[in-house]
Amino acid sequence: MVHRRALEPHRRDFLRPVMKLNDETFDWLAEQAGTAPRNATLWQEALTHGSMGETIDYQRLEFLGDRVLGLVIAEWLYERNDGAEGKLSQRLNALVSRESCARVARDIELQRHMRLGKQARADGGLDSDNILGDIIESLIGACLLDHDFSTARGMVRKWFADEVEGRAGQRKHPKSALQEWAAGNRRKPPEYELVERSGPDHASRFTVRVSVNGVGEAFGEGDSKQQAETAAAERFLDEHG
Structure with a gap:
């Protein structure tokens, strides 16, 4: 054996x-x-x-x-x-x-x-x-x-x-921050739209447009729809917030 x-x-x-x-x-x-x-x-x-x-x-x-x-x-x-x-x-x-x-x-x-x-x-x-x-x-x-x-x-x-140190929460997630910004400015909630999906299935890239009625829009890219939405919200706040 x-x-x-x-x-x-x-x-x-x-x-x-x-x-x-x-x-x-x-x-x-x-x-x-x-x-x-x-x-x-x-x-x-x-x-x-x-x-x-x-x-x-x-x-x-x-x-x-x-x-x-x-x-x-x-x-x-x-x-x-x-x-x-x-x-x-x-x-x-x-x-x-x-x-x-x-x-x-x-x-x-x-x-x-x-x-x-x-x-x-x-x-x-x-x-x-x-x-x-x-x-x-x-x-x-x-x-x-x-x-x-x-x-x-x-x-x-x-x-x-x-x-x-207790500073958690002072920096909100961009989508949450944009939602609050829109409400604080008496605007309708932000609307997200998938504009483009490109690349092979295993490495797709997504482009999303976020818009707030009466204010403007911004675009974001990412490896997922959620990531692109986050990038778009962050850019919107940078440009319009």
Whole structure:
């Protein structure tokens, strides 16, 4: 009888596909972590949604990053002496929530680097709080493994500074901000229209027009309809707000 030993962790890593990061994503990751990626495959895994149909996705790294995020935020709140245990627990739960992580994701423009399949993109995955929050956590896990805990802590503290300092919510999502702007100026709600969809199915580009009756219009582009709507709202506010 032939006995086969289970592959050790470092041996299993050799079975993973070797991936490369494009230059834009590489530079973006270096900016987020404060140091250049060393294991490109690890970071690519952190950015990959299961809808890509590949042998790896972000779920295992998300599991790890979720624990690191909780520890870093808990340590931070303890240092700040933000109150008794009950209050600290409430703050911790709010800061590591899916909504909080998604706000961070949008602030750092994570959507530009996420790897989602065609159907997930069409279903609005690029603007999903759940997916955005999951990938924020998976990136934290990748940072820990590719660098060390200190580097991961620094990235978390940079990302969540506004949340911890109580400045969260001051910068609204562009679509929400435009909705409020229209209401405040006694205008009808903004209307969004898909103007163009171009490119192959696996890498489509969308162009959306947003208009506010009696004020004007603006255009935005993105890898999904939702992303294009967000870009259009942001441009409208820049030009007319």
